[in-house]
Amino acid sequence: MTRRIDHAEAASEFIAATDHIEFHDRRLWDLRRKRDRAAAAVPEWEQLRDLASQIKEHTLTHLADYLEQFERAAQANGVTVHWARDAAEHNQVVYEILAVRGAKTLV
Numbered sequence: 001m002t003r004r005i006d007h008a009e010a011a012s013e014f015i016a017a018t019d020h021i022e023f024h025d026r027r028l029w030d031l032r033r034k035r036d037r038a039a040a041a042v043p044e045w046e047q048l049r050d051l052a053s054q055i056k057e058h059t060l061t062h063l064a065d066y067l068e069q070f071e072r073a074a075q076a077n078g079v080t081v082h083w084a085r086d087a088a089e090h091n092q093v094v095y096e097i098l099a100v101r102g103a104k105t106l107v
Helices: 007-016 018-040 045-061 063-076 087-100
Strands: none
Touching: 007 018, 045 063
16 A cells, blocks of 8 residues: 655655755756856847737636647547536546546546
8 A cells, every 4th residue: 555645744854854945055056056047048039028928918807718629629539528516526526436447546
């Protein structure tokens, strides 16, 4: 039998360890330096960043339309689409799908 893991508790324990905080800080700054080097290597970095921001804004502004478009395309391919109003409803939908199939573990 698989032991259940409380991820919030495990994260709290991880963060409480000083060596983990130091590792996290070093890794974060290392990733930032790599990002800065990559950005400097692309002359049009700022223009691409602005374009990405505009695409994101457009997508979020029209999200309902895109989700409905996705639903139609998915259903046309035989996929069942489930909608949920919030995280609690999402969790209930997932639980019911797993329960109907007799699932014991979710990875």
